[in-house]
Amino acid sequence: MFRRILLPVIFLILIYGFWISPDFKQISSGVAIFLFGMLFLEEGFRAFTGGTLEKLLKNTTNRLWKAISFGIVSTTIMQSSSLVSIITISFLSAELIGLASGIGIIFGANIGTTTGAWLIAGLGLKVNIAAYAMPMLVFGIILVFQNSRWMKGIGYVLAGLGFLFLGIHYMKEGFEAFRATIDLTQFAISGYAGLFIFVGVGVFATVVMQSSHATLVLIITALAAQQITYENALALAIGANVGTTITAILGSLGSNYQGKRLAVGHLIFNAITGLIAIVFIYQIMWAVDAVAASTGIAADDYTLKLAVFHTIFNVIGVVVLTPFVRQLVNFLEGVIPTPVPDVVKPKYLMESVIDFPETLLEAVRNETIRLYDKAFEIILHGLNLHRTQILETDDLENLINNDREIFDFDLDSTYERSVKALHTAILEFISRAQGEIPIEFSEKLYAMRQACRQIVMAVKHIKHLRKNIMQFMVHDNEDIRREYNAIRIRLAMLVREINDLRNTDEAERSIVDLDLYRVAVDKDLSAMDGTLDKLIRDGKITPEMGTSLINDHGYVRDAIQSLASAAKTLFGSRDVADMEAESLVSLDEEDVEAMAAEQ
DSSP: OHHHHHHHHHHHHHHHHHHHOHHHHHHHHHHHHHHHHHHHHHHHHHTTTTTHHHHHHHHSOSSHHHHHHHHHHHHHHHOOHHHHHHHHHHHHHTTSSOHHHHHHHHHHHHHHTHHHHHHIIIIITTSOTHHHHHHHHHHHHHHHTSSOHHHHHHHHHHHHHHHHHHHHHHHHHHHHHHHHHOOGGGGOOOHHHHHHHHHHHHHHHHHHHTOHHHHHHHHHHHHHTTSSOHHHHHHHHHHHHHHTHHHHHHHHTTSOHHHHHHHHHHHHHHHHHHHHHHHTHHHHHHHHHHHHHHHTOOTTOHHHHHHHHHHHHHHHHHHHHGGGHHHHHHHHHHHSOOOOOSSOOOSSOOGGGTTSHHHHHHHHHHHHHHHHHHHHHHHHHHTTOOHHHHHHOSOHHHHHHTOOOOOOOOHHHHIIIIIIHHHHHHHHHHHHHHTTSOHHHHHHHHHHHHHHHHHHHHHHHHHHHHHHHHHHTTOSOHHHHHHHHHHHHHHHHHHHHHHHHHHSOGGGOOSHHHHHHHHHHHHHHHHHHHHHHHHHHTTSSOHHHHHHHHHHHHHHHHHHHHHHHHHHHHHSOOSHHHHHHHHHHOOOHHHHHHHHHHO
């Protein structure tokens, strides 16, 4: 509703402005070109988020001070707190970082974004940056049309910087020309009344443009042209700082509950920082004068003093709120609780991760592990076994042979509600994401799709087994009971092997044990098939029992094959070189059958 009203209002204001003043056209064009440059710059940095940025983020956010430092550095380099916020939300949604780390990055991004004001005030208004813009645009656009992803990314960055410089130039020239016809300082309002009004204007301008950088450029160029007063410019800067949270809020709409928590945390931080700046504005202005005097900034260089003010109040906000990050996390977790859906829904597959290939793969992998965990529960209950029995009992064979507990368990309903629902969501997400990622990531994504399929097939094999297991594990016939308990033991041992692999340090993991277990099971089942005739001839089991057992041996083979293959994809090495080595020694189904036959 708000957006539908806002857009026509903006258009009407622009049309009226264009009609009454050609200088307004130049200023508006400068803003538009600057925003276009921001889009190019963000697109350029997205080209470098296919691994480098993600690995850096994971390694530099395990402490709060590291997260804050990462936010400062990344925003300083990319000159886009919006992009850093969106990347942070995507990583938080994929649970690659915790909420406290995400909040730390946002804190740092607020300090990092102040470097934009320094660059504009210290360089952009004192140098003819339009002269640098043109070569950047020429070389940048040429590189944009190259096939190399890195060259294309560099091209977008260069073109983005060119458009930024060009936009600043047009805004500067527009305000200079504007001064000859209209003096906007006649609308200046002093005191706290003016402070609150101009803070509101700054919030509104940033919400409309969705870029605090663009708002700051507009403020600084207007201040340099003496179209607004210094005091009102400070109020506008405070409003821009609060208004920038709209980007995080919009970015969180496509994220999960963690992304929404971060967006609310961003809003709280910026609102409190803005409130501190409003309450203590005159004290901060005194501190700005002191810094200016000690660093050689002229008393009437209000653009640089605005940059100093912008930095000081953001640093104050970080210093004041950093000790309360844990309390803020607890508050956000209480306000936006973790959802507990009836039908299992994806936890990691959010729209916000699609733009970042390595994040996307990690999100799909985490969701596939969730699918395995759901299947793990169904498989164990389908075999009438408890998790603790599998993972904690030393003598598993003796326990299962003496176990006759039948679970009251609706396997079909649980499968539909958890495994099938989650599998469907993963497939739908992968199908949408497949065309959005570079080709080098597609193979890994396809492997995850196959792992999902194998997990689902394993559950279906257990569904086929369950009826006979329920019947024969409590049967009076000791021989048929022993054979079906052997099936339960083999599957339980495989699940334990997979759990051991999962909990082993990644550097020490080996998928060879899974293949050796598959060979051993295939050999045992082949031998058991050969003894069925004797059991039937001796009258120990009926021909009907023998037929059921032969069919169920096939389901066991298929279930073990599916689970082992999925486990190799999910819990095998993730290092490229190690993965290639594993693929060379890994056994396919034909290899397993051949080795079982030879032994």
